[in-house]
Amino acid sequence: MVSVVVFDADETLLDLRPAVTSSLAVVLEEMRRLSPAAATVSLADLEADWAAVGAVRSAAPVQEVRRAGLALSLARAGLDAELDRMLELFFAHRFALTRPFPDVLPALAELRRHFVLGYATNGNSRTERCGLAGEFAFELYAHENGLPKKPAPEFYAAVVAAAGVPPSEVLYVGDSLDHDVIAPQRAGLRAVWLNRIGTVCRPGVVPDGEVSTMAELLDVIDRSVRQPL
Structure with a gap:
């Protein structure tokens, strides 16, 4: 789970x-x-x-x-x-x-009651500079300590190592089908697509869950993702 x-x-x-x-x-x-x-x-x-x-x-x-x-x-x-x-x-x-979307901080507060939360990005949006300081148990930034950018497998291996649990217990959430769904799934992680703008999913891509807002995420995890493989 x-x-x-x-x-x-x-x-x-x-x-x-x-x-x-x-x-x-x-x-x-x-x-x-x-x-x-x-x-x-x-x-x-x-x-x-x-x-x-x-x-x-x-x-x-x-x-x-x-x-x-x-x-x-x-x-x-x-x-x-x-x-x-x-x-x-x-x-x-x-x-x-740069600040969080309005649905983010309330959702993180609720999710933190049930899960360890992490932050892993290709970009340079440091949490302490973007209104997210103290929200996560760990943070990973591409190109720090030699970490390559997504979709390199090494990126997701670093996510799993930071999480300290098997890949199947890690859920990655993001807006990119390539970087945040397909590549994490190939690395053995679960993946939920945050599709804020209502894009049609590409044929052959099957996220473990899909949400349009962060407010939906806990329900989707409980309903579609949280159960054991």
Whole structure:
């Protein structure tokens, strides 16, 4: 049966997208203040630069991807020398604005009465900077202590080791079918898909459970996941 529940971070527990968009907008405003050439640069350009770097450097640390994407954006306006300052500006706003979805903290409080809770992410959303300090028994971050990013099997092996129980007793919860359902299941973990936006599940992918809000998670675990294999 499940004794440990481990969570993905961004877009699962944390409402990251608005924080990132707002932070890029702050960077763009500063770019336009510094250089007339930035008048032709758009928010869509900044988002596209990040996506372009992420597509070719998907295994790299998030901080490195963000730095390389922002370097592309600044080069559009001849502001290459401002990279370090703009990166600091971006992350200051990104962390100040990143907070849990409204359903998260009440659900974690209830789940903690029944399970050990863990936090394991590819990103750099540190719990203490995003409104989740003290919520978890353990935390794992990709690229710390040589840990590769999801979906590498070593990531889930580290989750199991931190949980201190067999893989079948660990439930992973997240929004990505590839990273938070398919890969954990291949590693022997259970997996619940947190599908906040109502996406249709891909053929052949069978999560151990599916929820649209964190408030549904305990019931789904009790009904569909918690029983012994």
